[in-house]
Amino acid sequence: MEELRIFAPATVANLSCGFDVLGCCLDNVGDEMLVRKNNLNQLRITRITGEELPMDIDKNVAGVAVLSLLKRLGSDQGFDIEIHKKIKSGSGIGSSAASSAGAVFAVNKLLDEPFSPKELILFAMEGERLASGNPHADNVAPALLGGFSLVKSYEPFEVLSLPSPEELRMVILHPLIEIRTKDSRAIIKQNVSLVKAIAQWGNLGAFVSALYTNDYDLLGRSLKDEIVEPIRSILIPYYDRLDEVAMEAGALGFGISGSGPSVYALCRGEENAVKVKDAIADFYKDQDIDFQLHLSKINSNGIRIL
Numbered sequence: 001m002e003e004l005r006i007f008a009p010a011t012v013a014n015l016s017c018g019f020d021v022l023g024c025c026l027d028n029v030g031d032e033m034l035v036r037k038n039n040l041n042q043l044r045i046t047r048i049t050g051e052e053l054p055m056d057i058d059k060n061v062a063g064v065a066v067l068s069l070l071k072r073l074g075s076d077q078g079f080d081i082e083i084h085k086k087i088k089s090g091s092g093i094g095s096s097a098a099s100s101a102g103a104v105f106a107v108n109k110l111l112d113e114p115f116s117p118k119e120l121i122l123f124a125m126e127g128e129r130l131a132s133g134n135p136h137a138d139n140v141a142p143a144l145l146g147g148f149s150l151v152k153s154y155e156p157f158e159v160l161s162l163p164s165p166e167e168l169r170m171v172i173l174h175p176l177i178e179i180r181t182k183d184s185r186a187i188i189k190q191n192v193s194l195v196k197a198i199a200q201w202g203n204l205g206a207f208v209s210a211l212y213t214n215d216y217d218l219l220g221r222s223l224k225d226e227i228v229e230p231i232r233s234i235l236i237p238y239y240d241r242l243d244e245v246a247m248e249a250g251a252l253g254f255g256i257s258g259s260g261p262s263v264y265a266l267c268r269g270e271e272n273a274v275k276v277k278d279a280i281a282d283f284y285k286d287q288d289i290d291f292q293l294h295l296s297k298i299n300s301n302g303i304r305i306l
């Protein structure tokens, strides 16, 4: 195999009670990438469409992630990478993660799969280190593994794949404003009260149980974030009203996607998700902010070969 065209999916991380540890993979929102072997012993980003991003391999997350893979393998095989961006960078739905995960997935396939999907997460995390200064896994893991991923620990590194109930849908609102990841990190408090910590791990445990038992009501009741959301949500215009609008339209739960500005509503079934999407659109069209709205299934396979 000399070249591969792939779909690199968007992901929702920091899922409420799973702040920093729980993410999931979207099905119809994502970038396309074309990765091709070259005979130049050189890694190159040859084309980027849809966004202004660095072509320099040391400055593009796709380049950095692949370099770390090739270094581990001791390989000097050259590759040309094309990135066709559909996910806006800085949206909070894993734009950088899609490129990092997509690039290492394709290169690994073209090299006859020396690494398992879980091993690829570690290389993709090097791209995340470049994007945000923090090599976190809660976007790249669901992009590579599909479904819901739980980052149990970094040392030792352990990621678990969780099941995704069939009827789940995600509605994503992306207000087209910029929130710098640095700013949204800076306002988080570093200490948590025991009362809030207990509420959070109670909810996270219940959420994981509900994924295994297809208990949609419990999923909804557990999607709460007592710790980060009350602070971060002040950066997102009309956050509280959006929460009410989504819940009144029947969403199971509502929260911030990644570090914002995107927000998500988790829904049961296509019909309800359309209702929630329409209600959010109806509310937001009267505000002074441009936006994009997505409705997606949970993608249980992750990156797709096209």
Ligand code: ADP
Pocket: 053, 054, 059, 060, 061, 062, 083, 088, 089, 090, 091, 092, 093, 094, 095, 096, 097, 099, 100, 130, 131, 132, 181, 258
């Ligand atoms: P998101 O959560 O949507 O991924 P981030 O703020 O974490 O947004 O990452 C975007 C940052 O990563 C931007 O500074 C962008 O310039 C940088 N970046 C480098 N390469 C890429 C790429 N291939 N795709 C997206 N962002 C990239």
